Amino acid sequence: MGIILDRIKYGNETKKDILFDNPDSYGKVNVDSDKCNGCTKCVNECVANAIEIKKGKAVVDYKKCIYCRNCIGVCDKLAIEMEHDCKFCDIEQAGNELARKIYEKFKRSLVLRSVDTGSCNACMLELSATQNTYYDISRFGVKFAASPRHSDGIVVTGPVTINMREALIKTYNAMPEPKLVIAVGTCSFDGGIFKDGYGNVERLSDIMPVDLYIPGCPPSPQGIVYGLLKLIDRI
Structure with missing residues (x-):
């Protein structure tokens, strides 16, 4: 009886749109190549070795990234930002x-x-x-x-x-x-x-x-x- 009353009170608990846009989630770390000057600060800060310099610009391997956001804080040029779309594989x-x-x-x-x-x-x-x-x-x-x-x-x-x-x-x-x-x-x-x-x-x-x-x-x-x-x- 208690379960039935809970269902009446709270309704359906299952999320209908399971892939909804969640602004609190985290996604890929992207580098703006126009702003990046290849200073290597983000490379030195990355504990997962997910960032390397290619052709003078930082490149992030999102499969190695642990999404700690440390690289974002050390970038003086504000060239690194994180998306909020977690739907990637x-x-x-x-x-x-x-x-x-x-x-x-x-x-x-x-x-x-x-x-x-x-x-x-x-x-x-x-x-x-x-x-x-x-x-x-x-x-x-x-x-x-x-x-x-x-x-x-x-x-x-x-x-x-x-x-x-x-x-x-x-x-x-x-x-x-x-x-x-x-x-x-x-x-x-x-x-x-x-x-x-x-x-x-x-x-x-x-x-x-x-x-x-x-x-x-x-x-x-x-x-x-x-x-x-x-x-x-x-x-």
């Missing part, structure tokens, strides 16, 4: 015929197995939030399974650590073909701030083929949902 293999056939098989539903290979747990919290009543990603046919044998793909969070490398490979090998690998968060791409840690091994892409990168530190639930829906061609 990088589909690595979308251009080849094999990937197209794989995505066609998963258009109606996508069952995933989550594997944390050594994260700080921030990405896992945001990933879990996609399954709550507000975002409710299951309404789009995306679900999470306990067993890799019942999964279409794995979602990897965190840098690949020594103690989790074997478990990650076993999980990948246990999945039936065709299968997808989705890397969530900066750490899963290049190690993030843990890149030079003694417990880390190779990059994820050196161990298995990665189909989708969802950058962020951590990526928002919106960003994760956007990447997954784009992968299965729902948007």
Whole structure:
């Protein structure tokens, strides 16, 4: 009875427009090449080594960026700014015929197995939030399974650590073909701030083929949902 009264009082908790424009979110860090003088202050400030100077101008690799905004504060020319659109991702293999056939098989539903290979747990919290009543990603046919044998793909969070490398490979090998690998968060791409840690091994892409990168530190639930829906061609 209490649940029924709550529903009458508060209405529908699920967000209808799941990809709404959120002004409080963060997006890509952009450099205005007209203002940038290549002073390297932002390069020296970046703890993730995501910024480099090319042709006298700063360039940001958004897949390595941890979105700490430190580079924005040190730029005297005000050439660096951050967007508020969190809806960006990088589909690595979308251009080849094999990937197209794989995505066609998963258009109606996508069952995933989550594997944390050594994260700080921030990405896992945001990933879990996609399954709550507000975002409710299951309404789009995306679900999470306990067993890799019942999964279409794995979602990897965190840098690949020594103690989790074997478990990650076993999980990948246990999945039936065709299968997808989705890397969530900066750490899963290049190690993030843990890149030079003694417990880390190779990059994820050196161990298995990665189909989708969802950058962020951590990526928002919106960003994760956007990447997954784009992968299965729902948007």
